[in-house]
Amino acid sequence: MHSRSHIQEQKLSYQQSLANQLVTAVIILNKKLAIVYVNPAAEALLNKSIYRLYNTASDVIFANTSINSPRLQQLLTSGQEFTDSDIVIELNEHHRFTAEVTASSVEFNKTPHVLLELKQIDQQKQISLEVFQYQQWLAARDLIKGLAHEIKNPLGGLRGAAQLLSKELNNDQLEYTTMIIEQADRLTNLVDRLLGPNQLPQIQAQNIHVILEKVCQLVSYSNEQKINLLRDYDPSLPPVECDQEKLQQAVINIVNNAIQAIDKKNTITLRTRIASNKTIHGKRIKLAVQISIIDNGPGIPSKIQDTLFYPMVSGRSNGTGLGLSISQTLINQHHGKLSYHSRPGHTEFTILLPLTQQPLNQAPLPQGNIL
CATH class of the missing domain: 1.10.287 (Helix Hairpins)
Structure with missing residues (x-):
């Protein structure tokens, strides 16, 4: 028979191995609520190694969330576990995600610790x-x-x-x-x-940057505030199957909305990229062209964010609320997707247009200010 100590060693070995293999992010806090262990999934989620996270206070990770120190201290005292959904963790302006967090009390070396399990739920x-x-x-x-x-x-x-x-x-x-x-x-x-538009789009292979340059030209004529438009183009993008006039109108509506919502001290950036493995209306798309219209203005009021694409919904007292609704219709006609993310200081509208499987001859990239 094996000794009790041997079985205990095997148990600890399997526990350590299992924690390292879990896809769920695991964080362990000591009684001072400082990090003493993270598994590889947590390192990947937080984008930091255990050596950089060790002894970091939990408030640094969970700042401005419901997972605060008083609540975790109460957990250590009572042992009553809890689960919170939609916890937005923002480690910096470039690393932000939403997670479901389960907190429970565990004991190591006869000392109470906090076990946190994080499941990223942004995609779902x-x-x-x-x-x-x-x-x-x-x-x-x-x-x-x-x-x-x-x-x-x-x-x-x-x-x-x-x-x-x-x-x-x-x-x-x-x-x-x-x-x-x-x-x-x-x-x-x-x-x-x-x-909205009731004519089907006239689809042809188009250079997306030619369309965006036309948008910049047209907007410059009516841009009384002289807001700076920046370009951040990916010159390697292939042509896109689209209706030039309809796509141009969709982008103009979004840019004009941004101009009316921000001050001349703010900027608008038009960005193009290739996006892979995206979901558009429930279908998995291998490759798509992504057009982003980004401004650093005050953001969209929270009270209208859920209904922003509905007709007659506007954040301005004199707005008709038709521009974004029409843009949504135009993008849907292209079997694409129009979405947005907004917070104070950063509003980003994203257009996804599926790419065809067959490669097309690339049109020349227009000359312009490319970041």
């Missing part, structure tokens, strides 16, 4: 949010189409009746029928704008 959360927003957007589009039908038919009748009536009136009474016709046309145009 993003996919769920995108599916929900896409379904809500489709529902809103169907509702608007139904309302448009019910509104435009009576408007057409009113306009026709006003035209007939104008033939029976004297010239000094025509102002009334003229007003009816003008307001009927105005409402018809509004409904058409709510519906």
Whole structure:
């Protein structure tokens, strides 16, 4: 028979090996709530080795979250474990992720410790949010189409009746029928704008940078605040199958929204990159062109973030709320995806356009200010 000490050694060996093999990030804190152990999964998640993390206070990692020192001290005292979802951990401006954190009490060398298990949920959360927003957007589009039908038919009748009536009136009474016709046309145009573009895109292979340079040129004409537009292009991008005018309009709407939301001290950056293994409306896409429109303004108000792409939703008192809704429609027509991430100091709209499997001849890159 094996001795008790031998079995204990084997147990500790397997425990250590198992912790190192786990895909779940594991962090152990001592009674002073300083880090004394992280497994390789935690090192990868936090982007630091155990040698750099050792003896780091937990408040450094979990700053501005619900995983604070008083709560962990209470855990050490009571032994009552807890789990929190949607914990946003921001180690620096370039390393930010969302995790589900489970905290429990464990004992090592007869001393209580805190065991933290972290599961990164950014991808699952993003996919769920995108599916929900896409379904809500489709529902809103169907509702608007139904309302448009019910509104435009009576408007057409009113306009026709006003035209007939104008033939029976004297010239000094025509102002009334003229007003009816003008307001009927105005409402018809509004409904058409709510519906967005109803023509299918004319797809051709296009150099994405030619389109973006045209956007910069057009925006410069109306950029009264003289906000600086920066380019950060990847010159190796292949041509993209798209409708040049529709994609151009989608980007212009986003850039104009950014210009109206920021000050002249801020900047807007147009960035292009290749993105791999992305999910677009539930489908896995191997390669896509990614267009990012980034500004360092105040960010999007939290109260409208969940409904930002709905028609008539705007963060400005004088805004129509149609620009982003139309951009969403245009990108969806390309089987692409329009998404965003916003916080104070950084708002980024991302357009993903799937690349075809067959390579296309690359068009020359336009000359411009490339970072």
